[in-house]
Amino acid sequence: MKNMLRLVKLFFIPVAFFNALGGVVSIIWLVTLGEWRQVGLGLLLLFTLGFMMAKLLAPEKLIPYAAVSPNKKSRLRLYLLGGGHSLVMTVWCWFVLIFFAKHYASESAVPMLIWSYTVAFSTICYRQEGVIKSCGWHAFLPVVCTQISYLAAIAMIYFTDSSLFSALVMILVGSTFGVCLLVNSPLNQPPEEYMVD
Template sequence: MEAISRFLAALMVPLFLLNSFGGIVSGVWLAFLGEWAIIGYGLLVIILASAVIGIVLAPSMFLAKPALTFMEQGRLTAALLMGVLGRLYTVGVLSFWCILVLIYYIEIATSETLLPLLLWSYGVATGPITWLTQKDMQSGNDASIMTTAFIQISYVICAVGAWLGDMSLHGFVIVFAVLMSITAVAELSLAFIIDRNRSFRL
């Protein structure tokens, strides 16, 4: 857990800059190239996807509640099973969405527009996820922060790979599978540690 915390801390500044200015820079760049339709459709997708992803992720909440109940009852195996299923569903949906967006923008890109489109696609893919995470934090639930950070990191790695090394769909799936598995394990481990500490205090 400490290694993951250090890894995330080291990437906080680059991710902050990318989240803050990536959309602006790529939007201006695409506007300069005359790609107004891409900008308009991208903004529309961000708005619609925020609602759609939230709805699609709803089943994970039905898995999270039994997991918490089982954990409170001391049924750790059942709690772990429900927790794993919930996290797999969540990271699977988010990974699928991000890979879908990335592939789409790569397919429509030319040699001139590839880099600005990759920057723009980052905002289209991760923007709705970040917005949902911020809503969770406002309601007092910060459990999805790590997932969002690893989604962003995975996307950046894949986008850079597509730009520099012609990374394919197979490579995208591997990157997301590995990094999102790490965050799923870390989040479940953290949840069990917190629950154990709470039990000991009681």
């Protein structure tokens, strides 16, 4: 379990770096290509549905359920809640991915797919630092695993012409894996005891 947590933590900084720069780079790139409409639609999605998803999928909502004593009943409750969280996040990511994947020409494929990632995750991650300070970085396990699988899905679409259904499966697997890591991480201990060095 600790090895898995270490592996996910390795991706944490590159993903945070990509979150910070991906949106800015993709907007500049799309504007340069004259794709103003997609930038505008992305911003509209971001500031409407994106903020609704951020409230619904706030990572710290799972923590009170994860931090209770690990009996079977509380673990089952967390699996059910985490499963719902995973499903909603997957549907949201798939909606955003389909929306942008169907609207790009070959020359705008890379910035459009990066822009789709920004729209899907920036509102969920905008309070990342505060949540990590109050709940520990484990709070973001489902989100980080979903982000990694989303990046893998857009790479798969771009490099192998995979179907959107394959991308959906990859995102669902990543999101579910993140929830399983959260359920099995020792959150019932104080943060300094379960932080992975």
